[in-house]
Amino acid sequence: MPPERRDALRAELLAETPRWYVPAVHMLVPSLCGVAMMAIALSLIRDLTPWQLLTVPIVYVLANANEWTVHRIALHRRHPLAPVLYDQHTPKHHMLYITDDMAIRDRREYRLVLIPAYGLFLIFVTAIAITAVIWWLGFRNVACLYAATAIGYAVSYEWLHLSYHLPHDHPVGRSRLIRGLRRHHAIHHDPRLMQRWNLNVTVPLWDVVMRTVAEYPPPAQCDRE
Incomplete structure (x- = not known):
């Protein structure tokens, strides 16, 4: 998309932003709620054993795989069960931000980068429901570690994704990590690659497992697929 068309799209999307929208509230309220729930979960742990700590890496890997799968199935293809995910992601987010121009220009663009607050709270509620089942089965510490890891993963997704779309001179971007x-995420924003390559937004673990890591410029096979 030519720069002038993206500028027009940006203006159109910003014009659609509700007057009551406050970027800082969108960023901080769900995140602080998530951190509070993590703290509560960790405070309920009693007599932790080494094998129970395996819950953390196992849940992290499963969350990473789920992130990759949802991104591929629902965010870049219109899924009948959740078409809104595609509508918010591909025609808006990916049309506005491309590999060589990822930075937001206006804080109101947070709503184009962050998960809608209701979506993040839905993730929290789902995690709490699963936690309740694990607790009911008698695995108190596993339940608490699951809750802390799953909710922490969702919060980290938000913060990391936003950091990729901040201006390049922003202090957050100075970290080598x-x-x-x-860069991994920016490559995903190439229209030729977005449907299959670099689908992890957090750590690209599942991209490595599924062999969907692409470099830039894209190799010939990426152009063909």
């Missing part, structure tokens, strides 16, 4: 992850 953030620069590397941002």
